[in-house]
Amino acid sequence: MVERLLITKGRLGLHARAAAKLVRVVSGFESQVLLRRADGGVTADAKSILSVLMLAANQGTELHATADGADEEQAMNAIEEFFAAGFGELEPGTSL
Numbered sequence: 001m002v003e004r005l006l007i008t009k010g011r012l013g014l015h016a017r018a019a020a021k022l023v024r025v026v027s028g029f030e031s032q033v034l035l036r037r038a039d040g041g042v043t044a045d046a047k048s049i050l051s052v053l054m055l056a057a058n059q060g061t062e063l064h065a066t067a068d069g070a071d072e073e074q075a076m077n078a079i080e081e082f083f084a085a086g087f088g089e090l091e092p093g094t095s096l
Contacts, residue, residue, distance in 0.1 A: 001067070035052065
């Protein structure tokens with residue numbers, strides 16, 4: 001099992017579009033991936049968009065991520081990259 005602490009950086013947090021992208025990323029892996037709010041709140045299956053949205057992870061929310069399975073390291077690396085990239089969204093005032 002691999003564990004990491006992730007912080008939502010995007011201005012809108014882990015909103016619907018970002019949650020859908022996260023589910024697509026995680027669904028490509030065999031491992032079970034769970035996200036849990038660091039404040040002791042909700043735990044979510046990262047392969048379920050409804051579950052991820054229940055986290056209500058606004059900007060700055062700390063999430064504990066765990067991946068367990070044959071490709072757990074690869075799954076966690078992909079999740080970390082996704083969070084580090086701000087969910088693949090441009091911030092206002094930036095261009096391609």
